[in-house]
Amino acid sequence: MAEIIDIKVNGKQHRVEADADMPLLYLLRNKLEMNGPKYGCGIEQCGSCMVLLNGKAMPSCVIPGSAAAEYEVVTLDGLARGGKLSIVQQAFIDEQAAQCGYCMNGMIMSATALLSENPKPSDAEIRQALNRVLCRCGTHTRIINAVKKAAAQMNGTQKEEKP
Amino acid sequence: MNAFQESEIGGESEMAKFAGTSRREFLRNSGRLLIGFQMLPFVCAAMDDKFTAHPVAGNGKSIDSWLQFDSEGILTVITGKMELGQGIRTALMQMAAEELNLQMDRVRIIVADTAQTQDERYTAGSGSIEGSGNSIRQAAAEARRALLKLAADHFNAVPEKLTVENGLIQYGAKSIAYQDLIKGKQLEMDVTGNAPLKQHTEYKLVGKGVARTDIAQMAAAQPYYIQDMRLPGMVHVRVLRPPVYGAKLVSLPRDEVLKLPGVSQLVVNGSFVAVVAADEYQCIKALRLLREKAQWSSPALSPLPAGLYDDILQKGTGTETVEEKSDVDKGLSGASVKLEAVYKRPYHIHGSIGPSCAIAEWKDGLLTIWSHSQGVYPLRRTISDLLNLPEGKIRIIGVPGSGCYGHNGADDVAGDAALMAMQVPGKPVRVQWMREDEHQWEPYGSAMVLRIKGGLDAERRVTAWQTEIWSDTHSTRPGGNAGHLLAGRDLEKSFSFKSGGFSGGSHRNSVPLYDFSAQKIILHNYKGPLRTSALRSLGAYANIFALESFMDELAFKAGKDPVAFRLAHLKDQRAKAVVALLVEKAGWRRDEVGKGGWRKGSKELSGEGFAFAQYKNNAAYCAVRAEVLIDPVKKTYKVTKLSSAIDAGQTINSTGVINQTAGGMIQAASWTMMEEVVYDQKGIVSTSWDKYPILRFAEVPHTEVFLLDRPELEPMGAGEAAQGPTAAAIANAIFHATGSRLREIPLLPEKIDWKKLS
Ligand code: FES
Ligand code: FES
Numbered sequence: 001m002a003e004i005i006d007i008k009v010n011g012k013q014h015r016v017e018a019d020a021d022m023p024l025l026y027l028l029r030n031k032l033e034m035n036g037p038k039y040g041c042g043i044e045q046c047g048s049c050m051v052l053l054n055g056k057a058m059p060s061c062v063i064p065g066s067a068a069a070e071y072e073v074v075t076l077d078g079l080a081r082g083g084k085l086s087i088v089q090q091a092f093i094d095e096q097a098a099q100c101g102y103c104m105n106g107m108i109m110s111a112t113a114l115l116s117e118n119p120k121p122s123d124a125e126i127r128q129a130l131n132r133v134l135c136r137c138g139t140h141t142r143i144i145n146a147v148k149k150a151a152a153q154m155n156g157t158q159k160e161e162k163p
Numbered sequence: 164m165n166a167f168q169e170s171e172i173g174g175e176s177e178m179a180k181f182a183g184t185s186r187r188e189f190l191r192n193s194g195r196l197l198i199g200f201q202m203l204p205f206v207c208a209a210m211d212d213k214f215t216a217h218p219v220a221g222n223g224k225s226i227d228s229w230l231q232f233d234s235e236g237i238l239t240v241i242t243g244k245m246e247l248g249q250g251i252r253t254a255l256m257q258m259a260a261e262e263l264n265l266q267m268d269r270v271r272i273i274v275a276d277t278a279q280t281q282d283e284r285y286t287a288g289s290g291s292i293e294g295s296g297n298s299i300r301q302a303a304a305e306a307r308r309a310l311l312k313l314a315a316d317h318f319n320a321v322p323e324k325l326t327v328e329n330g331l332i333q334y335g336a337k338s339i340a341y342q343d344l345i346k347g348k349q350l351e352m353d354v355t356g357n358a359p360l361k362q363h364t365e366y367k368l369v370g371k372g373v374a375r376t377d378i379a380q381m382a383a384a385q386p387y388y389i390q391d392m393r394l395p396g397m398v399h400v401r402v403l404r405p406p407v408y409g410a411k412l413v414s415l416p417r418d419e420v421l422k423l424p425g426v427s428q429l430v431v432n433g434s435f436v437a438v439v440a441a442d443e444y445q446c447i448k449a450l451r452l453l454r455e456k457a458q459w460s461s462p463a464l465s466p467l468p469a470g471l472y473d474d475i476l477q478k479g480t481g482t483e484t485v486e487e488k489s490d491v492d493k494g495l496s497g498a499s500v501k502l503e504a505v506y507k508r509p510y511h512i513h514g515s516i517g518p519s520c521a522i523a524e525w526k527d528g529l530l531t532i533w534s535h536s537q538g539v540y541p542l543r544r545t546i547s548d549l550l551n552l553p554e555g556k557i558r559i560i561g562v563p564g565s566g567c568y569g570h571n572g573a574d575d576v577a578g579d580a581a582l583m584a585m586q587v588p589g590k591p592v593r594v595q596w597m598r599e600d601e602h603q604w605e606p607y608g609s610a611m612v613l614r615i616k617g618g619l620d621a622e623r624r625v626t627a628w629q630t631e632i633w634s635d636t637h638s639t640r641p642g643g644n645a646g647h648l649l650a651g652r653d654l655e656k657s658f659s660f661k662s663g664g665f666s667g668g669s670h671r672n673s674v675p676l677y678d679f680s681a682q683k684i685i686l687h688n689y690k691g692p693l694r695t696s697a698l699r700s701l702g703a704y705a706n707i708f709a710l711e712s713f714m715d716e717l718a719f720k721a722g723k724d725p726v727a728f729r730l731a732h733l734k735d736q737r738a739k740a741v742v743a744l745l746v747e748k749a750g751w752r753r754d755e756v757g758k759g760g761w762r763k764g765s766k767e768l769s770g771e772g773f774a775f776a777q778y779k780n781n782a783a784y785c786a787v788r789a790e791v792l793i794d795p796v797k798k799t800y801k802v803t804k805l806s807s808a809i810d811a812g813q814t815i816n817s818t819g820v821i822n823q824t825a826g827g828m829i830q831a832a833s834w835t836m837m838e839e840v841v842y843d844q845k846g847i848v849s850t851s852w853d854k855y856p857i858l859r860f861a862e863v864p865h866t867e868v869f870l871l872d873r874p875e876l877e878p879m880g881a882g883e884a885a886q887g888p889t890a891a892a893i894a895n896a897i898f899h900a901t902g903s904r905l906r907e908i909p910l911l912p913e914k915i916d917w918k919k920l921s
Binding site: 002018019022023026033034035036038039042043045046048075080085090092093096097098099100101102103105127128132133134135136137141 | 248372374375377379383384386387388390393424442444445513515563564566568595598822825826828830833851852853859860861863866867
């Protein structure tokens with residue numbers, strides 16, 4: 001049952017011993033002690049457990065850790081660079097885009113994946129990209145604003161870089 | 164108390180583990196002697212001698228019951244209220260910092276902990292600012308007066324000649340800091356209540372949108388939630404809940420479960436079954452096997468949904484007259500226009516995104532429980548009852564969970580953890596409910612039926628109004644009674660459930676704020692098939708939905724604009740101001756041409772609805788305008804925009820009030836448009852998000868909130884004000900657009916009479 005799994009998370013190689021069918025979520029939270037991905041439903045219906053697999057936002061609650069080992073896994077815990085939060089993380093703080101904040105992991109991870117693919121999303125595209133993530137507190141308006149702010153900043157940075 | 168606290172002192176390495184920083188480093192950075200959740204959510208106790216000398220300081224009457232200073236000038240605010248995502252920590256810190264002229268970075272807070280904070284019962288009813296906030300403000304004003312007096316003595320001056328800047332009292336060119344005046348002591352004098360409060364015109368923090376620091380922790384994936392706690396040696400527990408209320412255990416695959424890898428214990432006590440494993444996922448696999456193979460004898464649930472509302476109308480017991488003014492029967496019989504309508508709401512879930520969780524540890528004769536309960540003290544009384552253990556041996560520490568919106572599974576899971584801690588002594592026991600546990604077992608917001616009769620006179624004014632309410636209870640919080648915990652009812656020696664008889668939740672906001680010459684409100688209590696308790700705004704949600712829908716119906720009958728019709732019946736100036744502000748900012752049927760919702764220059768069919776209430780008739784005033792867009796081809800509708808104007812008296816934190824109001828509108832829109840608990844005779848069917856859908860991003864209305872700040876007045880609770888008005892505003896908008904009056908929540912599109920539109 002238990003097997004050795006070699007998995008790359010947030011740019012770092014890890015070796016863990018876990019049941020082969022253990023969902024990635026439990027591997028990340030319990031074996032690697034990460035706090036970003038959260039348990040919400042366990043059946044891919046709420047988005048609390050969102051991570052990036054090769055840059056795509058995917059729920060981590062069903063895919064076994066052993067299968068996820070084929071991907072580069074990135075979690076909210078690994079978005080900061082050199083102690084500096086990512087533009088998306090910072091935008092959520094600036095917009096105060098949380099009440100209880102339990103959904104924030106799913107929102108930030110989904111937004112991060114969206115903006116890397118589509119740096120200038122429309123409102124409808126933002127909504128679509130975040131549609132898998134549930135927020136019960138009703139913080140949606142601020143979350144959209146945070147994603148827009150992050151997009152504007154990223155585009156601004158790019159512009160600055162060009163000349 | 165001392166031994167108790169010492170027993171919980173974690174070693175340095177342990178703390179470093181769950182806090183991501185060493186304690187020494189923490190103390191160096193913050194200069195704190197008391198440790199609150201601000202920086203280190205999980206450090207069990209504040210373990211310094213100084214603190215130990217002040218366990219739950221005072222009896223709520225002294226300054227140091229609420230405020231403590233450390234030697235480096237950091238102020239710790241102590242509140243018995245819990246952070247639920249409403250931002251109460253920041254708001255309370257603002258209030259204290261304001262009175263004491265401190266900057267926010269010099270203030271910390273400790274929330275809900277039976278070993279550190281006052282018993283402030285529940286964090287509920289939007290009452291924390293009015294309750295705890297007021298106590299803290301008074302204590303801070305008293306502290307300021309006392310400190311100024313000390314400084315005056317020190318400088319040999321009169322207090323009036325002194326000024327304060329960020330904790331530094333100045334007298335001419337000389338100055339002294341708060342902490343140097345009290346020299347490591349606390350202010351133990353009583354809060355008299357007559358210390359002068361700062362004038363609102365001098366406010367620098369109160370009323371501002373001070374940012375919550377905890378949001379930065381969340382965004383950075385720091386351990387913040389109870390779900391993130393990892394204690395050394397911790398084991399995982401899953402509880403096998405029965406298939407339906409009252410089911411009794413018949414048999415279990417005991418040997419099979421115990422043979423599973425990692426399973427260390429299977430605890431069976433009557434019909435309470437729980438499995439223990441060091442690894443969480445192995446624990447879940449054991450639960451799956453238990454669920455598959457356990458046998459139960461289950462009573463059938465009844466009445467079923469199809470007959471629920473008839474049952475409610477037939478079996479309502481007792482008649483409570485909530486309000487009676489003048490002769491309603493006479494008023495109705497003499498009315499020139501009469502109207503009667505029946506409104507319904509189903510059972511709704513709280514639906515926390517993170518299912519409930521608790522950790523408990525039984526060690527050295529003391530039980531520590533980490534919980535996201537709304538009331539640590541009432542929970543302690545309840546656990547004491549459950550385990551027959553003196554309250555003094557139990558400590559409950561509040562740690563934030565996912566938003567709860569009322570009485571969800573938090574207390575129940577703490578009960579589960581307490582029972583299991585006794586079975587696994589010496590080890591922290593973590594109980595995490597599964598999604599389906601939360602959907603199935605949390606106490607729901609009660610189904611309700613409302614019948615309203617009204618009459619208009621020849622001038623088209625309301626002459627008489629009568630509301631009859633049918634509802635199950637909206638409060639079954641544990642409050643010391645173990646029979647109110649799920650586990651308590653399943654034990655071999657089971658505790659019985661005694662419904663409290665509190666009907667205030669059922670008729671909340673049923674009395675119209677409008678000026679009617681005759682009115683009568685009657686409540687019939689009903690005991691329904693499903694477990695119910697407090698869901699955000701309690702009965703106010705349905706009562707306002709009915710009241711404000713009926714006002715719309717009467718306005719239509721009277722041939723009046725619904726907003727003008729309301730204003731004509733409102734005397735309360737603040738109510739009128741909120742209505743006027745919303746109309747001014749969000750607009751009101753400006754583009755309307757002719758009948759129905761066809762707008763000028765638009766090919767789309769849309770509608771606008773309006774509703775208003777003052778929450779509890781004594782808290783925040785809130786008006787809501789809803790915009791709906793109808794698709795007559797697909798036979799669907801969308802709520803495109805919700806706007807609100809709110810007057811919560813003096814605003815403490817503007818961004819907090821706006822956040823809560825917008826959130827309340829979206830949550831209420833979801834309840835209203837699509838939500839309903841589904842069950843059959845075998846039990847709850849809606850046990851997942853696909854069987855109990857809520858609004859998702861693609862469908863969520865845009866929101867805007869206009870805040871009417873009244874800094875000269877008392878602050879009032881705001882967190883629940885939008886629930887009822889939102890429901891009615893949506894129903895009224897649908898009527899405006901389609902001519903269909905939907906009176907039964909959820910307002911599903913199939914309930915619209917589409918023939919009217921063709
Ligand atoms: S926990 Fe993975 S989607 Fe809900
Ligand atoms: S902020 Fe609480 S669930 Fe989104």
